[in-house]
Amino acid sequence: MEKRNLKGLTLQELEEFMAALGEPAYRARQIFKWIYKGVTRFELMTDLPKNLMQKLNDKARISMIEIYRKIESSLDQTIKYVFLLEDGNMVEGVKMEYSFGMSACVSSQVGCRMGCAFCASAIGGMVRNLTAGEMADEVLAIEKDTGKKVGRVVVMGSGEPLLNYDELIKFLNLLNSPLAFNISFRRITISTCGIVPEIIRLADEGIPVTLAVSLHAPDDSLRNKLMPVNRNYPILQLLDACKYYIIKTKRRITFEYALISQVNDTIECAQKLSRLLKGMLCHVNLIPLNAVRGKGFEKSKPDQVAAFKNILSNSGISNTVRREMGADIEAACGQLRRSILDEVK
Template identity: 40%
Template sequence: MIDMLSMTQKELRTWLTEKGMKPFRASQIFHYIYQENIWDWQDMRLLPQKDRDILAAEASLYIPEVVSRLDAPDGETVKLLLRLSDNNTVETVLMRHDYGNSICLSTQVGCAVNCAFCASAKNGFIRNLSVGEMVAQLLAFRKYVDPELHSIVLMGTGEPLLNYDNVIAFMQLIHREDTFFLGYRNMSLSTSGIVPRMYDLAAAGMPITLAVSLHAPNDTIRRQIMPIAERYALPDILKAAQHYFDVTGRRVTFEYILIKNINCSRACAEELSRLMAGKNILINVIPINDTLTPGLVRPGKKEIQTFVDTLQAHKIPVTLRREMGSKIQAACGQLRIKHLNSDTSD
């Protein structure tokens, strides 16, 4: 079976021709899928019956089922646990902002990076998602929740830059006029700092927003909570981020999760300020959510404010992330882990 949702219209034309169908059917099919939200081949009435039968037998157009759904009481966040065609599950989150809906997508099933504060990695890495499985997450929200889409963030389960080719092809596909027609400026990607791929991304000619999970002002602290720090050193990550800005003109955001007694002291804020002095960047501070990792504790309000104030005193641009969905287990991977645990306890 071919994966229909991974294909561009041009690729589909070629495939249709190989199968003895008229290439112009590709534009009708794209219209059905992306404009009319019709995802059953038999409902595509403009296609001859014999074409529909071939497509039903040979082209997968799978929109994942919802295994579970959590709606925040304020209606701002909806989280879906979606079942893929091979029974693996991924989480996808919709956040309603003043400017429109943003969807946070997963790029892998599980994750090999194994950050201490993240539930996604607890059951290890399973596999990369295909281009079509990323597209299908967007279509699932269209189908089950809300058709409006303003932006996407690749910040769900998985390290996007370790699924580089599919992630790039996915962003290129949803940028196209005949699919979602989403601007690159409405796409963000968060990486734990896969340095060579950050350079590749800079060269890819797609001015998306790049976010780097920093979470520490030095490698000693970073290694305690992010094993990937053994592989890529902080100065190299900063150099790659600067290069990304130089090439794309897009300011890089550094994500910084505050964890009590690990990385949120005033001294850490001072060190971070020195590291970022004079750079055109943004620090996004996020107090840690409840996680499945014992021993990682959210700092108190005063400590959080001191950290932010210290950065501001050094004129470092900083935002304190508004926490959406904390009441619905929004920390990445928590819903899937709960599901896996309930499966194994049956």
């Protein structure tokens, strides 16, 4: 019989598993704590009796992803990881250092099927969803490698997290659990390309994470070209869902806007964006594009970035130009995994 993988189970699922082994609920809590300290062997769970360790070895296992490649930025303390999953697939994660502590950016799917025109993760499409345990493993692997606790998590690596909804919610609850990572929901950000029904579902979930919506264009005709998802969920529908999220969670929404030279960085685009977002409880993250080879897009010039920012600021729209993290290490979504897949072709 296949051994049950205990990583990624909710505490309740683990309690049910232990009950089936004839064990009390407090044993599940002990094991749950060990798992999210990064322990993968039952023999190292020192508060378990020997006979239980043996029983667990017969019936259960704890998976762990491996670091396949790791590249450290020489510009800042950013580290980009390629993780090897148990089935041989690979995903990327990034560790970033900020004045407020260490942040982990994790992937939610192997590849992505959303097809955004500027993104390396879209090349090759979606392979599969990650489990909650695999997403937790990305955080654990970063903690183990750096020897430090992750204080914030952004689900902004490869994949569209809201299309892996159930596993995402399990992962968020693991992050938040005092017995696991103990990270407040307010320190967790979910990035979506704008799946309207799932934004509404998340708003109703009662989990007040920060929602970051990849907008990247101020009107439907341009957004249709950059982000095919817009053909299903056009901008006004998306903004209505965002307003609902704000009302339900009382949280400010972040709009991500990658500035692409001569494509979406014009004065006219900035003015349209200002009109679109006026009066909303939101913040705009302007990101000079981390250009992906072969995609034909260039990063906006610094004076264009400054002009765009000024227009938003003068319209009273809160915004920042995101500091480029690890610009020397192919830190854009999906680029490193892509370059490894190209190497092994």
